[in-house]
Amino acid sequence: MPSIVLAAAQVIVLLLGPIALVGVINRTKSVWVGRRGVPLLQLGYDLSRLLRKRPVYSGTTTALFRVAPYVALATALLTGLVVPLLAVRGPLSFPFDFVLVAYSWGLGRLFLMLGALDTGSAFEGMGASREAKYSALVEPAFFLALGALGAVTGSRSLAELLQFPVRTPADAFAIVAVVAALLVLLQVESARIPVDDPATHLELTMIHEVMVLDHSGPDLAAIQYAAGLKLLVGAGLIATLVNPVDAVSAPLLFGGTTLALILFIGIAVGTVESLMARFKLRALPQYTLGACVAALLALLANAWNAGGVR
């Protein structure tokens, strides 16, 4: 498939994927509790409604507050072009692109946190503080997980890293551990249960949502869309990693499988949300540490494989 077509297809997935993925998660949740649930494309309706609304700004805020949502959106869009969602290679693939992914997310987060502090609200300060804390705790897991994938082959870009060959039991173990670590990362980064509850109505228990209390109109739409994009990108990472289809001989099948796996991850996330309550905030550091340990185990397994650790 020519790369330009592929890039165009990925952009389409990026534009529509978040709406579908969030829809699938919500539908899964409503099926679990026996409701009919909101339409699959509810996020799309929400976004278009928000885009038409007039934003409201607190008199305390500065220009930073108005910039922050769009930095978050831009970083999410950019990482969506780096991470492979359809083929083995994202449209913007280059050596050590995962560093850009992690640090772009960091930039988006930094601006959201600053936007929260800009309002001078105690609640939003609290949200920013929590977001900073948990993202710092989970950040090493991402690098350990990708480092583990590269430990045997020495590959350097996401496109190569996610084509991790499974040949030995140690490889299989490593891939399971990496997927576990990335799933926790996905939950933390996109504020899902059991880390954070996107639907809670009590500000004191929120992490991500409480940071954006004061955003409204198109600004809020940008933030919600960016959150959906991050979810899609994270799910895309995992889906490409576990995709069993050979991308060289059957590229179309590979792309289709990846999309199906992304939706499956959506169902899995929704199922977890239906069956579990949110963890106590106290327990979250252990949970994120679990991700780091899983990634570390994967790294150890691969180092063992490479013949170093005996």
Place this chain on the structure above:
Amino acid sequence: MGPIVMAAVSLLTGAVLAISLPGQRARSWSALVSQGVATLLVVYAVIPVLASGVAIEATWDWPYPIEGVRGRIDALSAFFLVWSVPMTFIGTVYAVGYLKPYLKHGRDAGWHLALLNMTSFAFVGVYAMQHALVFLLGWEIAAVAAWLLVIWDYPNQKIRFAGFNYLVSTHIGMFVLVAAFMILHSQSGSFDFAAFAPFLREPGQLRDVTFVLLVVAFGLKSAFFPFHTWLPRAHSAAPAHVSALMSGVIHKAGLFALLRFILLIGTPEAWMGWFLVAGSVLSAVMGALYTSTQRDLKRLLGYSSTENVGIVGIGLGVGVLGLAWHEPVLAMLGFTGGALHLLNHALFKCLLFYGAGAVYHVAHTVDIERLGGLARRMPSTAALFLIGGIAIAGLPPLNGFISEFVLYAGLLDGAVPAGIPRLLLTGVAAVLAFVGAVSALSIVRAFGVTFLGQRRDAKVHEAHEAPRLLLVPMTLHATGVVLLGIWPAAGLWIVGAVVRQLVATDVTAAAIPLPDVDAMVAPAALASLALAALVGVLLLLVRRAQHAGAAHVTWGCGYGAPSSRMQYSGTSFSLPFSALFEGVMPRLRRQSLPTHYFPADGHLSTHQVDAVERRMFQILGDGEQAVQQLRAKSPDVPRYAFGAGLVAVGLIVGLAMLAR
């Protein structure tokens, strides 16, 4: 070599004029003009060296005991000179603006400015001379000048203490350095650096001891953990430009010296690299953790220096490992990342300290718990500080991202031997990610609490925008930060010559093609530039909607009478995180909580102390106590003292005889 000598002469002349001319204006101008001239001369002299890598050299005869002094500017010297001297000049411009209010109260800035000239002069001595004694002389001039600069506000006892603390610490480092130089002199019979090389190239126990001594001495200079205790005190006590220059420029001399000796060693052993990496990781993590809890803005930035020299040290350690393993690709990536981060740190750390100084200038405090909402009263300072903040967190599209990107490339490169080394260095990459995220937390906290929200303390002076003399140096630094971020080739060019010099010490390197770091970094830089453009486009798209936005108050969850005291404070922001690391970051708590049915007023104060310093003072206190107890027991008789002296003399003579 001519321009360099002229620059030195210009600096000395400027220093003399700055303390002898009548009138503050003339004194300021003499310092500024002499430094400006020196900057031009130095840049003019070293640019060809950076471009070609060919050293310029000259020898002067000197009286005993120094004898021949060899001046030599190779790529390493040129790299350090090309930014140290100009940045000191920019700092002097800032100093003139910063000291202005003090002059109204009859203070004389002449001595202070002359000391800044001497600092710049010391750089020429340390960076350009290849003689151990001249090196020590320059080292000492820089140290004493820094001490005198720190205690500008000397009537304050706390500031004198901080200065004295610095003076003692830096001289402990000096003793270690002198010990190392004594070993080197005894082995080579010369004080010339080139003469040390044969001894340093031969593996041996004595060389290993020398290496450790040197690393400790230079580590103390650059404030690596756990030799950092003087740093937060000195940085919070000193005027902002002094903190900026100490943190960003002066203490980089330690890293210069480290690189100089790595060059002399030639082919280091792997343990040396691991030693550097381990010390640097410790430094980066502890520095980052302590940064997250400080409430004094300058103290916070001081701890972040410890963090950032750690990050630089990781790069240099990887480079040393690359030399030891004969993996030139790894050596190149490690040294490039380290050297680039060193330069970047000088750029953004000075910017941040200048920002903190601007806050102090207008609000008369840098206690973040008393500040807030400054962004609306000093928008330029806030914007410039934010640029420095994003850069220090290593985020795109600014220069910190580029150097961290290269560091990750080194740590995760396929050239790392498979097995345990790769395992360890991947772990280091994960630690670097953690450090990056923690420093993002710290900078969000520092910037958010200081500049955003609402003013927390009505007693704090009503702030206004900082004067232009303070903003211009900040703008210059911010320009550098942005430029090296979006055009990394410029930064890589500056470090290119020194990296090639370091990699070339490995003779096997010539056979292996080196990676094109420019090409490797370019996509990341382009992508982050695209990111900035994307933000611009999105903002343009919503411009009309945002413009039509309605004004209201911050949502207070229905509470009708919010006050600015209800905002999240710096402590409340970092406590959930720092509480996880209480084992290494002791938090003292003094409280008297209200009790009973009719409670009286209570109070609570927490104090984040430095674990290393606390332990150090504890040991010193215990030691003093033990000596006093001993003294109380032993009779105070001159005979005993005489006897003890005799034993000591005998011991020294015996050792001297044995050493022969």
